[in-house]
Amino acid sequence: MRRSASIGVIPIIPFDRSSPVPFYLQIYEGVRAAITSGRLSPGQRLPSTRTLAEELQISRYPVFSAFDQLLQEGYLDGKVGSGTFVRYNIPDEVSRPIGARRPSPHTASTPVAEPTPRDESRQTSDFGPLAVNCPALDRFPSEIFGRLIRRHATAPYDLLAYGDPAGYGPLREAIAEYLRTARAVDCDAGQVLIINGSQMGLMIAALALTKPESAVCVEEPGYPGAKQALCTAGATVIPVAVDKEGIDVAALARLDSPVSLVHVTPSHQYPLGMSMGLARRLELLRWAGRADAWILEDDYDSEFRYASRPVGSLQGMDSDNRVIYLGTFSKVIYPALRLGYMVVPRQLVDTFIRIRTALDILSPTLPQLVVNDFLRDGQFARHLRRMRAVYVGRRDALLDALQQDAADVLTIGNTDAGLHVVAFLRDGIDDHDVVRRAASLGIHPAPLSSCYMGPGARPGLLIGFGSSDEPVLRSAVRTLAGVIRDLK
Amino acid sequence: MRRSASIGVIPIIPFDRSSPVPFYLQIYEGVRAAITSGRLSPGQRLPSTRTLAEELQISRYPVFSAFDQLLQEGYLDGKVGSGTFVRYNIPDEVSRPIGARRPSPHTASTPVAEPTPRDESRQTSDFGPLAVNCPALDRFPSEIFGRLIRRHATAPYDLLAYGDPAGYGPLREAIAEYLRTARAVDCDAGQVLIINGSQMGLMIAALALTKPESAVCVEEPGYPGAKQALCTAGATVIPVAVDKEGIDVAALARLDSPVSLVHVTPSHQYPLGMSMGLARRLELLRWAGRADAWILEDDYDSEFRYASRPVGSLQGMDSDNRVIYLGTFSKVIYPALRLGYMVVPRQLVDTFIRIRTALDILSPTLPQLVVNDFLRDGQFARHLRRMRAVYVGRRDALLDALQQDAADVLTIGNTDAGLHVVAFLRDGIDDHDVVRRAASLGIHPAPLSSCYMGPGARPGLLIGFGSSDEPVLRSAVRTLAGVIRDLK
Numbered sequence: 001m002r003r004s005a006s007i008g009v010i011p012i013i014p015f016d017r018s019s020p021v022p023f024y025l026q027i028y029e030g031v032r033a034a035i036t037s038g039r040l041s042p043g044q045r046l047p048s049t050r051t052l053a054e055e056l057q058i059s060r061y062p063v064f065s066a067f068d069q070l071l072q073e074g075y076l077d078g079k080v081g082s083g084t085f086v087r088y089n090i091p092d093e094v095s096r097p098i099g100a101r102r103p104s105p106h107t108a109s110t111p112v113a114e115p116t117p118r119d120e121s122r123q124t125s126d127f128g129p130l131a132v133n134c135p136a137l138d139r140f141p142s143e144i145f146g147r148l149i150r151r152h153a154t155a156p157y158d159l160l161a162y163g164d165p166a167g168y169g170p171l172r173e174a175i176a177e178y179l180r181t182a183r184a185v186d187c188d189a190g191q192v193l194i195i196n197g198s199q200m201g202l203m204i205a206a207l208a209l210t211k212p213e214s215a216v217c218v219e220e221p222g223y224p225g226a227k228q229a230l231c232t233a234g235a236t237v238i239p240v241a242v243d244k245e246g247i248d249v250a251a252l253a254r255l256d257s258p259v260s261l262v263h264v265t266p267s268h269q270y271p272l273g274m275s276m277g278l279a280r281r282l283e284l285l286r287w288a289g290r291a292d293a294w295i296l297e298d299d300y301d302s303e304f305r306y307a308s309r310p311v312g313s314l315q316g317m318d319s320d321n322r323v324i325y326l327g328t329f330s331k332v333i334y335p336a337l338r339l340g341y342m343v344v345p346r347q348l349v350d351t352f353i354r355i356r357t358a359l360d361i362l363s364p365t366l367p368q369l370v371v372n373d374f375l376r377d378g379q380f381a382r383h384l385r386r387m388r389a390v391y392v393g394r395r396d397a398l399l400d401a402l403q404q405d406a407a408d409v410l411t412i413g414n415t416d417a418g419l420h421v422v423a424f425l426r427d428g429i430d431d432h433d434v435v436r437r438a439a440s441l442g443i444h445p446a447p448l449s450s451c452y453m454g455p456g457a458r459p460g461l462l463i464g465f466g467s468s469d470e471p472v473l474r475s476a477v478r479t480l481a482g483v484i485r486d487l488k
Numbered sequence: 489m490r491r492s493a494s495i496g497v498i499p500i501i502p503f504d505r506s507s508p509v510p511f512y513l514q515i516y517e518g519v520r521a522a523i524t525s526g527r528l529s530p531g532q533r534l535p536s537t538r539t540l541a542e543e544l545q546i547s548r549y550p551v552f553s554a555f556d557q558l559l560q561e562g563y564l565d566g567k568v569g570s571g572t573f574v575r576y577n578i579p580d581e582v583s584r585p586i587g588a589r590r591p592s593p594h595t596a597s598t599p600v601a602e603p604t605p606r607d608e609s610r611q612t613s614d615f616g617p618l619a620v621n622c623p624a625l626d627r628f629p630s631e632i633f634g635r636l637i638r639r640h641a642t643a644p645y646d647l648l649a650y651g652d653p654a655g656y657g658p659l660r661e662a663i664a665e666y667l668r669t670a671r672a673v674d675c676d677a678g679q680v681l682i683i684n685g686s687q688m689g690l691m692i693a694a695l696a697l698t699k700p701e702s703a704v705c706v707e708e709p710g711y712p713g714a715k716q717a718l719c720t721a722g723a724t725v726i727p728v729a730v731d732k733e734g735i736d737v738a739a740l741a742r743l744d745s746p747v748s749l750v751h752v753t754p755s756h757q758y759p760l761g762m763s764m765g766l767a768r769r770l771e772l773l774r775w776a777g778r779a780d781a782w783i784l785e786d787d788y789d790s791e792f793r794y795a796s797r798p799v800g801s802l803q804g805m806d807s808d809n810r811v812i813y814l815g816t817f818s819k820v821i822y823p824a825l826r827l828g829y830m831v832v833p834r835q836l837v838d839t840f841i842r843i844r845t846a847l848d849i850l851s852p853t854l855p856q857l858v859v860n861d862f863l864r865d866g867q868f869a870r871h872l873r874r875m876r877a878v879y880v881g882r883r884d885a886l887l888d889a890l891q892q893d894a895a896d897v898l899t900i901g902n903t904d905a906g907l908h909v910v911a912f913l914r915d916g917i918d919d920h921d922v923v924r925r926a927a928s929l930g931i932h933p934a935p936l937s938s939c940y941m942g943p944g945a946r947p948g949l950l951i952g953f954g955s956s957d958e959p960v961l962r963s964a965v966r967t968l969a970g971v972i973r974d975l976k
Binding site: 157354365 | 619621626628630631633635638641642643645648649651683685687688691713716719720722824825827842843846847850853854855
């Protein structure tokens with residue numbers, strides 16, 4: 001711990017030169033914690049990067065990186081190198097959205113609908129050009145991963161028996177470490193539960209936290225799998241509109257019925273793609289405290305972020321133990337592995353394990369042993385870096401193709417992260433119809449309207465770029481544009 | 489199809505010399521179908537084995553085997569070789585239990601309790617002497633199975649993506665064939681869903697078939713995992729007493745509330761071990777028709793039967809599509825594989841797939857590829873035969889040890905099948921206390937009272953013999969007996 005005396009604006013930044021945590025991350029987290037805890041006041045000037053670097057006796061580079069990330073995420077205002085300030089008057093302005101203030105085209109009033117989502121089944125067997133939720137399996141390091149599978153092909157007897165329903169201990173440790181470092185999740189291994197992909201986490205939370213007397217809220221538009229899990233658990237599901245900053249917390253607060261749980265995708269809103277800014281995050285956490293509600297943070301693909309480093313987790317900002325954090329290896333390894341994880345507030349761990357036991361007792365051991373090695377050998381980090389480069393290339397190719405060959409029929413939305421792009425259709429076009437016709441030609445975008453529960457769905461397409469290489473993407477976009485033009 | 493004209497008691501036995509189905513099984517199923525359909529009347533004399541063998545132009549041996557099995561299962565009366573008769577007047581006597589009529593020591597009136605089972609958590613992390621539900625992992629053919637895992641360590645890309653949530657097609661085919669042959673299940677591959685062990689099947693059925701206005705019934709005593717799934721799904725669970733024949737159908741029929749689902753273990757009642765006789769099966773099916781209820785047939789370990797061949801499934805007797813059949817590879821391969829299957833009436837298939845998708849989308853692909861090969865290479869059948877011999881030896885060693893070293897403190901129950909034996913304690917002993925003390929010495933029987941929901945639990949122990957070899961069993965029994973004696 002070092003005390004920054006010279007400038008007076010950073011009361012305490014925990015900093016340890018011998019820690020394995022990168023310098024920039026220590027600084028980022030230290031400043032972020034000082035802001036969210038109120039130790040740094042809104043409007044306060046931060047020390048220059050040079051001053052802070054001298055103070056910490058390190059080069060300026062990690063300080064630059066940390067400040068840049070804090071600017072990206074809306075904690076700071078200004079320009080790195082010429083003066084940075086804490087951005088918001090947190091006590092007074094917490095309920096006002098940050099960032100661009102013009103109304104998002106997707107903002108809608110909050111429809112309170114019956115839990116009758118229209119077409120919730122995700123096209124799980126789809127695998128082909130423009131398919132959503134599918135990673136670059138053609139670039140998967142099969143040989144490396146296969147070697148790890150072979151390594152564990154004959155496991156010791158005790159690993160063949162029923163194991164710990166919370167998951168294989170060493171893997172829980174490895175995941176906790178990864179999440180603390182890469183996602184600023186505040187957790188230890190005892191809070192990590194190994195599950196069969198994030199869908200199971202949605203179901204466990206739905207079964208654990210749904211109460212007969214209260215509703216659960218989802219983003220509108222939002223992830224169909226979440227609604228599916230909540231409805232299956234018997235919950236009354238209320239869709240709440242998102243704007244450019246994510247879920248409309250003011251609309252949440254106006255609901256008549258008590259709310260026990262809200263499902264959000266703060267890193268990368270599904271399906272529209274924006275990330276939730278700092279003020280909205282604080283507003284959401286504060287609302288949850290007032291409403292005595294749980295927040296289910298679904299961090300399904302935050303590893304792939306192209307314009308900036310991944311945004312820290314909402315869970316890491318929560319001092320009230322109200323956030324359940326969900327992640328998966330489906331996008332970063334492969335879907336058929338069926339392995340994911342959830343980080344659970346300590347007071348819920350026993351309940352969640354009991355429900356998981358009722359679901360299917362535990363995850364299979366072999367994939368856990370393999371992924372544990374993959375993480376610990378450093379292969380996982382290398383694989384992520386390689387895949388980010390692959391996806392930047394594929395995304396750029398898709399955007400080029402959309403602009404060149406489909407600009408007359410599709411309007412492109414947010415493209416900063418993830419494995420798909422949203423493109424809007426002209427009002428009046430039935431996106432399910434487009435998807436059916438495209439599927440008959442072997443092309444598999446998903447309908448945006450399936451992500452809506454209430455009225456007011458915008459027609460559009462979720463166009464995946466993860467699973468196909470550039471030439472396939474270009475050709476698929478031309479075919480897709482043709483399908484849409486033929487509808488006119 | 490051959491018509492047996494000479495004797496007149498077997499109207500039609502489908503028999504095909506060129507079929508891969510063994511002769512004895514064709515005869516067994518033909519006669520069974522004739523009885524359950526009413527084409528063979530109660531009291532009717534069957535042709536002699538010699539006559540039938542001549543009629544079918546085969547040796548007497550398969551006819552002997554078929555009749556022996558039908559006698560074991562209570563379809564026939566008499567003695568093979570000296571005259572056999574259809575055992576029951578099915579139209580008139582269907583509500584009367586067959587077999588030994590003296591009241592079972594386990595018969596109790598039907599307590600209608602709140603769904604507050606006492607200790608439902610199964611000791612999933614227990615692995616050691618006398619542990620229940622654990623197969624002979626020390627005798628598992630790790631090399632053979634490991635070779636299959638290595639074969640699939642690098643799978644084609646399309647098998648890494650989301651696949652069919654119903655499961656890998658070739659495996660569904662292989663399981664359907666296995667179940668038709670070995671368990672007389674009436675199904676095709678389209679009705680087979682691959683799940684993560686039978687526990688997931690319990691949960692899917694619970695979520696699909698629980699209705700707010702009706703109750704679900706379980707056997708008392710019964711399998712704690714079933715109650716756990718049903719309670720988690722929000723069902724009102726009513727325990728119904730079992731007698732020597734299985735669940736008391738008359739008690740089911742007397743219930744005031746409507747019943748949507750009943751969970752039963754007809755092949756091998758969990759935990760007491762008896763199998764449900766023909767009359768009780770028919771009675772149960774008929775009750776389900778009247779009550780418009782579903783039957784969940786949990787066939788968790790029917791492969792291991794020592795006194796006779798496995799009893800045919802209840803599902804195969806059901807002409808009304810009311811039975812959901814559940815099975816698992818946990819006992820016959822290994823628990824940490826997490827692979828099982830359910831056979832679903834056609835009208836429920838889509839609903840069950842939708843719920844399974846909400847739970848965790850699909851089972852991992854790798855274990856499905858491996859088990860598919862294991863089944864199709866014939867290794868599975870070989871493994872089952874070897875394991876039956878291993879378990880007979882271990883069961884006999886356990887029974888010997890219990891008789892020699894624990895007869896003063898434990899009364900042995902049914903021992904014909906499965907991987908555990910029930911042993912009753914003197915009334916007044918707290919079986920949880922025995923289990924705790926035994927666990928502190930590294931021995932892991934389970935408390936019988938955990939299998940009860942209502943009052944009237946008999947104290948006892950479920951003593952597993954699957955996972956330990958003979959010397960370990962003997963020594964563990966001596967230690968266990970000492971623990972119980974010390975309580976006095």
